[in-house]
Amino acid sequence: xxxxxxxxxAQHEPIRKDLxxxxxxxxxQNNFILGREVSELEEQVAAYSGTRYAVGVSSGTDALLAAxxxxxxxxxxxxxxTPLSFFxxxxxIVRLGAVPVFVDIDPVTYNLDSSRIEAxxxxxxxxxxxxxxxxxxxxxxxxxxxxxxxxxxxxxxAAQAIGAExxxxxxxxxxxxxxxxxxxxxxxLGGLGDGGMIVTNDAPLAERLRVLRVQGGKxxxxxxxxxxxxxxxxxxxxxxxxxxxxxxRWTALRQQHADLYESLFRSLNVESEFGVRLPQAVxxxxxxxxxxxxxxxxxxxxxxxxxxxxxxAKGIGTEIYYPVPLHRQECLQSxxxxxxxxxxxxRACRDLVALPIYPELNEDQQHYVAQTVREGLAQ
Ligand SMILES: *Cc1c(COP(=O)(O)O)cnc(C)c1O
Numbered sequence: 001x002x003x004x005x006x007x008x009x010a011q012h013e014p015i016r017k018d019l020x021x022x023x024x025x026x027x028x029q030n031n032f033i034l035g036r037e038v039s040e041l042e043e044q045v046a047a048y049s050g051t052r053y054a055v056g057v058s059s060g061t062d063a064l065l066a067a068x069x070x071x072x073x074x075x076x077x078x079x080x081x082t083p084l085s086f087f088x089x090x091x092x093i094v095r096l097g098a099v100p101v102f103v104d105i106d107p108v109t110y111n112l113d114s115s116r117i118e119a120x121x122x123x124x125x126x127x128x129x130x131x132x133x134x135x136x137x138x139x140x141x142x143x144x145x146x147x148x149x150x151x152x153x154x155x156x157x158a159a160q161a162i163g164a165e166x167x168x169x170x171x172x173x174x175x176x177x178x179x180x181x182x183x184x185x186x187x188x189l190g191g192l193g194d195g196g197m198i199v200t201n202d203a204p205l206a207e208r209l210r211v212l213r214v215q216g217g218k219x220x221x222x223x224x225x226x227x228x229x230x231x232x233x234x235x236x237x238x239x240x241x242x243x244x245x246x247x248x249r250w251t252a253l254r255q256q257h258a259d260l261y262e263s264l265f266r267s268l269n270v271e272s273e274f275g276v277r278l279p280q281a282v283x284x285x286x287x288x289x290x291x292x293x294x295x296x297x298x299x300x301x302x303x304x305x306x307x308x309x310x311x312x313a314k315g316i317g318t319e320i321y322y323p324v325p326l327h328r329q330e331c332l333q334s335x336x337x338x339x340x341x342x343x344x345x346x347r348a349c350r351d352l353v354a355l356p357i358y359p360e361l362n363e364d365q366q367h368y369v370a371q372t373v374r375e376g377l378a379q
Contacts, residue, residue: 003356003365005317006186010360011250015242019192022238029234037237042197044244045181048163050174051199053206056232057213060159060182063196064092064129066230067155067178070208073098073126080120080152081129082112083325083345089131089157090326100335101125102327104342108280110298110352111138113344117146127153132161132172134321134354135188135254135295136281140166140175153177159196162189163251165291167283173199178209183240188254188295189247191236253359254294257366261297261355264370274377276301296321297357301377304353310376316369319354 012019026037038056046054057063073079075097081089083102093100103120106113112130128147130138138156147154154176158164161172162181173179181187183195200206208225211218216227262278270276277300281292298321301307308318325345327337339346355369 001365001368002315003317003361003369005319005354005356006358007360008185008190011358015246018242019239022242023235026235026238032234033231035234035237037234037241038232041232041237041240041244044241045162045197046199048244048247049171049179049199051179052201053203054197054199055206055209055213056237057196057198057209057230058232059194060157060180060184060187060196061088061092062213062228062230063159063180063182063198064088064155064157065095066209066212066228067180067198068092068096068098068127069212069227070178070205071127071153071155076124077126078122078124079127079129080117080125081326082131082133083327083342084110084322084348085131085133085157085326086159086322087326087329088159089129090329090332093129094332098126099124100326100332102337102342102345104344105348106139107344107347109136109139109282110134110348111136112143114139114142114146117143118149121146121150121152125150125152127155127177129155129157130176131157131159132164134279134298135161135164135293136279137161137164137166137172137175137283137291140170144175147176155180159184159187160295161293162187163247164293165283167291174201177202178205183236188251188293189240189243191239193233193236195232195236195240197232250359251293253361254357255290255292257357257359257361258290258292258294258297260363260366261357261370264367265299265373268370268374270374270377274302276377294357296354298352298354299373300348300351301353302351303377304351306379307373307376308353310379311369311372314372314376316372317356320349320352321354323349325349
């Protein structure tokens with residue numbers, strides 16, 4: 001049996017006609033930059049996330065960069081973030097000349113350990129970037145408390161977490177000063193190319209972001225601030241407008257798959273026999289509803305490389321998010337962080353592996369994956 005890590009063909013096939021019609025409308029309109037489809041998507045995503053404003057941008061990376069530019073981050077300013085994330089989180093900080101200050105992760109959720117943040121605050125700290133990794137919100141209440149006490153901005157990296165909730169009704173992206181989404185094809189809401197969005201409740205910030213995304217020109221060709229080309233393509237917005245109405249259904253399927261994996265792995269005793277760590281959805285209502293949206297279903301395993309090889313030979317796709325913690329990335333070595341500085345993040349980079357969890361996955365495939373993981377662990 002073949003079980004890829006992700007199967008976008010299966011997602012696109014049932015909505016192929018609608019996608020093509022949306023793209024054809026853009027072609028006929030002959031208007032390819034920003035435009036009506038982008039405004040429509042902005043309204044929809046703001047409503048979906050529970051924020052007042054949304055600003056469509058060119059990628060999740062540019063969402064983070066524009067958000068930090070909107071805060072007027074200066075060289076030497078410090079930004080607290082996690083060492084376990086996609087590179088864009090720290091790249092946005094460093095590209096502005098600011099200094100990333102890492103705080104280790106909580107080994108259960110793999111998100112920022114909120115109890116360690118206060119100790120990392122200095123007079124130069126300007127912002128915190130919590131990442132809602134794999135689709136589960138970081139522990140926002142204590143993070144927001146530290147931020148309020150020290151007058152820091154909070155930029156949520158919600159690239160993997162659109163629709164995730166904190167357990168009190170608040171959605172990923174809506175809790176901090178700004179929230180950043182990515183519409184990279186492999187995210188829960190993905191375009192047919194790059195795209196991103198920033199959500200906020202702050203009207204002046206939303207306005208700044210709109211100016212920053214068009215090179216800081218307002219009026220056009222008059223530049224009081226330095227921006228960039230952070231525009232979202234009309235055609236991507238048109239595609240995303242077709243897909244957004246399906247997002248809750250897709251999320252519910254991912255959550256069902258997570259539940260099934262959990263019960264399969266439990267009955268296969270992989271935790272007690274092989275020391276496997278299953279994902280923990282920590283925000284639940286009456287133990288029933290998940291708020292984790294499972295962009296990834298990630299397990300901790302011993303001898304990860306051997307297991308990946310075994311699964312690959314059996315036709316099962318896996319991936320590592322991420323093999324190198326941010327503080328050990330080669331281009332950041334001048335910051336001086338040593339191996340051992342963030343042991344939990346380092347361990348996660350050594351032993352986590354992502355299994356297939358896309359919405360269209362079927363039960364047979366999941367049984368096969370769980371059974372094969374057990375076989376691979378036992379070999
Ligand atoms: C995908 C991702 C990004 C960047 O998004 P792009 O749209 O690929 O630029 C940033 N942060 C995290 C955590 C991501 O997963």
